[in-house]
Amino acid sequence: MKNFFIILIMKILNIGLKICGKHGGNFLGKIAYKWNPEIFKYFKVTSPVIAVTATNGKTMTNNAIGYVLKTAGKKVVSNTEGNNMETGILSTILKNCTLTGKIKADYLVFEIDEGYVPVVFKDFPLNTLVVLDFFRDQLDRNGEVESLILKINKFLKTYSGNLVLNADDPNVARLGLANPDNHNIYYFSVQKYDFATTFQKEAGEGKFCPFCKTKLEYEYYQYSHIGKFKCPNCGYGDNPIYKLATNIDLKNRSFNVDDVTYKIRFNSIYNIYNLVAVISCVSLYNIDKEIVKDALSKFVLNNR
Numbered sequence: 252m253k254n255f256f257i258i259l260i261m262k263i264l265n266i267g268l269k270i271c272g273k274h275g276g277n278f279l280g281k282i283a284y285k286w287n288p289e290i291f292k293y294f295k296v297t298s299p300v301i302a303v304t305a306t307n308g309k310t311m312t313n314n315a316i317g318y319v320l321k322t323a324g325k326k327v328v329s330n331t332e333g334n335n336m337e338t339g340i341l342s343t344i345l346k347n348c349t350l351t352g353k354i355k356a357d358y359l360v361f362e363i364d365e366g367y368v369p370v371v372f373k374d375f376p377l378n379t380l381v382v383l384d385f386f387r388d389q390l391d392r393n394g395e396v397e398s399l400i401l402k403i404n405k406f407l408k409t410y411s412g413n414l415v416l417n418a419d420d421p422n423v424a425r426l427g428l429a430n431p432d433n434h435n436i437y438y439f440s441v442q443k444y445d446f447a448t449t450f451q452k453e454a455g456e457g458k459f460c461p462f463c464k465t466k467l468e469y470e471y472y473q474y475s476h477i478g479k480f481k482c483p484n485c486g487y488g489d490n491p492i493y494k495l496a497t498n499i500d501l502k503n504r505s506f507n508v509d510d511v512t513y514k515i516r517f518n519s520i521y522n523i524y525n526l527v528a529v530i531s532c533v534s535l536y537n538i539d540k541e542i543v544k545d546a547l548s549k550f551v552l553n554n555r
């Protein structure tokens with residue numbers, strides 16, 4: 252009963268916000284979460300829930316997945332505005348649910364801050380988690396990124412849904428080993444492109460094997476610590492690839508995955524990584540390749 256009234260009040264507040272011409276950001280979620288931090292348990296979710304997390308590229312990847320699904324005629328509920336903490340996700344749900352907590356959509360697609368993956372999805376069903384990359388910045392002297400990775404790793408130990416992982420980021424690929432009983436692990440990778448290097452331009456990341464602490468060996472770096480790596484001691488890095496982008500052509504803005512050539516609106520390697528993550532994710536839901544190709548040829552950052 253309590254949750255029913257929380258949702259009712261939030262709906263009224265949302266109407267008020269709309270009248271004032273305001274979007275509200277995470278405002279509704281903030282209040283509702285304060286009233287009941289367990290409110291996520293109340294919602295009745297029958298459609299697949301997809302979440303995207305990373306240090307960089309969350310918004311683009313989230314919005315591109317939503318855009319492809321919408322192009323395929325699906326009804327998508329998503330936090331496209333980038334409110335990616337628990338309160339932002341809750342605001343999106345509150346705006347799109349009935350008073351009894353039903354969410355009417357074919358897919359729920361959320362961008363989520365790395366730290367909130369366990370917070371939201373301990374109480375809310377998750378069907379596919381996409382993880383793009385983990386970067387440390389110069390301020391990360393306390394190992395905050397490492398502790399975020401460990402938090403997600405802990406959550407994944409009991410998770411058996413789809414996991415779409417960047418095979419070329421040693422900070423990400425390690426998550427595929429969190430739960431040996433989960434056979435729904437899908438690694439994506441991007442073939443060496445023209446500007447790959449044999450030395451690392453930026454210092455710092457992913458130098459050591461997370462399992463045996465041996466220095467990782469790189470065949471090449473695509474950018475930063477993203478590239479073809481392997482642990483010479485325990486063999487970490489040799490993962491089966493589900494979707495591989497080949498023929499990377501930044502000038503003509505195109506690449507291939509399987510037998511399809513994707514023409515895109517972007518010309519940087521990190522955007523190609525994001526889009527291969529999108530292709531991997533939507534192919535798990537059997538979205539027609541031609542529709543994906545068409546959607547990605549039109550997708551730009553402000554598509555929502």
Ligand SMILES: [Zn+2]
Nearest residue numbers: 460463482485
């Ligand atoms: Zn190792």
